[in-house]
Amino acid sequence: MxxxxxxxxxxxxxxxxxxxxxxxxxxxxxxxxxxxxxxxxxxxxxxxxxxxxxxxxxxxxxxxxxxxxxxxxxxxxxxxxxxxxxxxxxxxxxxxxxxxxxxxxxxxxHAETLRVAWLADSNPVVASAGWALTSERVIKKPDGLDLAGLLDTIETSMADAPDRLQWAMNHCLAQVGIEHSALRPRALEIGERLGVLKDYPTSPGCTSPYAPIWITEMVRRRDA
Missing domain, CATH: 1.25.40 (Serine Threonine Protein Phosphatase 5, Tetratricopeptide repeat)
Structure with a gap:
């Protein structure tokens, strides 16, 4: 050896x-x-x-x-x-x-402590880490999260956010729509109205990161 x-x-x-x-x-x-x-x-x-x-x-x-x-x-x-x-x-x-x-x-x-701190950070790259951790909680441990409030923030801030922060917020938007049926119509509406990543090039066989397509496809697969 x-x-x-x-x-x-x-x-x-x-x-x-x-x-x-x-x-x-x-x-x-x-x-x-x-x-x-x-x-x-x-x-x-x-x-x-x-x-x-x-x-x-x-x-x-x-x-x-x-x-x-x-x-x-x-x-x-x-x-x-x-x-x-x-x-x-x-x-x-x-x-x-x-x-x-x-x-x-x-x-x-320390993940939760850092998630909260990073979400509020003025550095967009650091804030994107907070949103990535928030997406994880949306999927695995949503209790205690203000999901409607997250959608409010995404609705007002995502369109003009720098690339990495925008990507992380869009991921969170999609996960709220996929995992929480009561909020799905609003998540779809926000995604459609903002149009973030609508024209993102997607390889054949891959799912578009455009939230309305992403949400719809993931729900379809889960319910098939």
Whole structure:
């Protein structure tokens, strides 16, 4: 069995050797400055298993591929709320931002505290994280959420929101419509009137992120 590499310099060299300039060029179109295949990155994480201290060292490099690897081998519940807040604000690349939310913050005991704080943040990227966590609650734990109030905010703010924030708010709009039948007509009406992502290019076989289409298709599949 091969020895597990835990030396930071060796890991950084390994990540560098796996970088593909063509993949980096594609990723850069989405704001992600790395060229490491994500399947290869996951294979390294599987080899390393959980190594929280090493994850901290990888994060500290400010290298996108290293930070993605860090998020795969860290211990989510070991972070304090202020650490996660700082990490979110340091997460330059969209993929790092998304993995931090989905693989770490959602598993943290501080997720709800951060959700509330981030929703009210003036930084639109930080606020988008709050909306992502809110979508998670809409689906899994809606009790206590003011769903009608969320729709009010989406109705007044989504059309003019910056891209990442707009995307996250639109996701929340769709999930309210999908999961809560009493609010579905209003969610559909808001989506139709605002027209956000109506013309978003969608590959064959994929569902459009345009909320009215998304809601209708997901409900159809569930009820089929």
């Amino acid at each position: 091969a020895e597990v590499t835990t030396d930071l310099d060796e890991l950084m060299a390994e990540l560098s050797s796996l970088a593909d300039p063509r993949a980096r060029k594609v990723n850069e179109r989405h704001g992600d400055d790395h060229g490491v295949n994500l399947s290869q990155l996951r294979a390294i994480a599987k080899r390393l298993k959980t190594q929280h201290e090493l994850a901290g060292e990888l994060w500290g490099t400010d290298d996108t591929a290293a930070r993605l690897l860090a998020l795969l081998i860290c211990r989510p519940k070991a972070y304090e709320a202020d650490q996660l807040d700082a990490m979110l604000r340091e997460a330059r690349a969209p993929k790092v931002h998304d993995w931090l939310i989905n693989y770490v913050v959602k598993k943290s005991p």
